[in-house]
Amino acid sequence: MIASISGSVKAVTPTTVVIDVGGVGILLQVSPRLSATLMVGKSASLHTTLLVREDALTLYGFETIEDRAIFEQLQTVTGIGPKVAQSALNLFEANELMSAIATGNLSALQKVSGLGKKGAQRVVLELKDKVGTTSSNGKEISRSWRDDLTEALLSLGFTNKDSADVVDSVSEEFSDAADMSLEVLLKRALQIRGRR
Numbered sequence: 001m002i003a004s005i006s007g008s009v010k011a012v013t014p015t016t017v018v019i020d021v022g023g024v025g026i027l028l029q030v031s032p033r034l035s036a037t038l039m040v041g042k043s044a045s046l047h048t049t050l051l052v053r054e055d056a057l058t059l060y061g062f063e064t065i066e067d068r069a070i071f072e073q074l075q076t077v078t079g080i081g082p083k084v085a086q087s088a089l090n091l092f093e094a095n096e097l098m099s100a101i102a103t104g105n106l107s108a109l110q111k112v113s114g115l116g117k118k119g120a121q122r123v124v125l126e127l128k129d130k131v132g133t134t135s136s137n138g139k140e141i142s143r144s145w146r147d148d149l150t151e152a153l154l155s156l157g158f159t160n161k162d163s164a165d166v167v168d169s170v171s172e173e174f175s176d177a178a179d180m181s182l183e184v185l186l187k188r189a190l191q192i193r194g195r196r
Helices: 065-074 082-091 094-102 116-127 145-155 160-173 182-195
Strands: 004-012 018-023 025-028 043-053 056-062
Touching: 004 025, 004 145, 018 043, 025 056, 043 065, 056 065, 065 082, 065 094, 065 116, 082 094, 094 116, 145 160, 145 182, 160 182
Parallel strands: none
Antiparallel strands: 004 018, 004 043, 018 025, 043 056
16 A cells, blocks of 8 residues: 655645646545645645545545544445545544544534434444544544453453442552553552452
8 A cells, every 4th residue: 555645836726736746646535624734835744545446446535544534434434425524624634533532522523514314313323432532742642441441350260249349449650551551550450359
């Protein structure tokens, strides 16, 4: 896959940009919000994803890796193609979009052109557990470390009550639990359980 493109901007329209890479003009589909930031004659560096269809190869450009990731995730939802995914990124930044999905904010998602109420519901249903939310300082927030840890403990044979008690203890003892991997959390939980 072509992961990124860097070069001089040769042409810009509201939905496309041509970037000169070693004398070859590469056409990329971009959101109007991104195209407004690009200027002919200036250099640009964009993250990209290539969509392969029977009748076309289309390269899409993004300002950040997060934009590209959410663009690709949106298209895993039934009935959503690149046009709607691009519309979503024109309206929202990646972290805003992930937050709207993670919190089930249907009214915000319905503002995306071509999505509608049912489409917004499908996005939340299919992606809610797959996207993380991002805090204002850009740090990834684990939304459901408690749920993940509880599920892991239950799979090891813990009762619902024991799992809940241990998860509460982990939360009390480790203020940075949200930043820990599930493996580390499970290890801590088993240590706490062993002390009882």
